[in-house]
Amino acid sequence: MSKRAISTPSRTKEILEQYGLRAKKNFGQNFLVDPVIVERCAKESHCEGAVIEIGPGIGGLTEQLAKYSKHVTAYEIDENLIPVLEDVLSECDNVEILLQDFMTCDLSAKVSELKEEYGTVSVCANLPYYITTPVLFRIFECPDIAYITVMVQKEVGDRFAAKPSDPEYSALSAEGQYLFDVKKLFTVPGRSFNPSPAVDSVIIQFTRKDSSISQKELTEFFDLVRACFKQRRKTIYNNLREYLQDAEKAKDVLEKAGIDPGRRAQQLGVDELRKIYEELI
Ligand code: SAM
16 A cells, blocks of 8 residues: 555545546545645644544545544545445554435434544535535534534635624624634645636634533524624614514513614624523513
8 A cells, every 4th residue: 555645636536537437526626735734724723532534535634633533434425435434444443434315314312422432523625615604503412522624615614713793793603612722723725626617725624612402402502693694784682672572572582692773783783682581581
């Protein structure tokens, strides 16, 4: 077996040629061809227990995760990549490759099993751009996943990391920051991928703040946040009134939460949105 890392540009090229593969757009395939970035991403992902990867591709990141983690579970949707992965990762005996759509897998069951066996469970992935947000929300809903380290398009990373009053600040930012401390680790230029996308990417890391938030609270809080941001130009009072279908209640809730009804959701931090939620329950 070659000693070069899979994500070395020449090795990736060889693997693609050897197996007659071409990156499939419909699966969001952009292979990372920058061994320094790939190793750094794995190293910083807190993957020492078990780690879950979504979309191993031809195994560039998987190979590095296998070095730093006790166990890697990788979900890949493209059946043509399975024999390739089994071949190129044949020396990594701590890697489990599953041919499965991550969006329909039983994630909670898998996470419980991994936590029981390896103590901690984290996620590290170069996410397929066409389903970045739904994938992240699936992971958000698993309280036992403490760290999520993912490569996403720069624009998506900016939205998750945005602070109140930033132009990118949205319901997505507030929801993510309710559950996690969100940090941008570093930017990855388009040339670090094969094929190169037109836009830059960024590696962001989510560190869970509190794993005791129930599914019910999560759903209710997210519903409220989405309603508050529904019409971004409207005041918090107007959006809340519409959501509650009750003008008096909206006024009362904002007063008790100490929020000026003339402000917009765009200007409210997560703690302030949380106060509104607490007045409603
Ligand atoms: N990890 C590899 C790398 O960094 O070079 C490949 C990353 S590529 C951006 C995204 C990968 O996700 C592809 O291998 C693609 O086939 C896979 N994928 C796309 N949709 C998926 C899904 N719903 N479930 C599991 N894997 C998926």
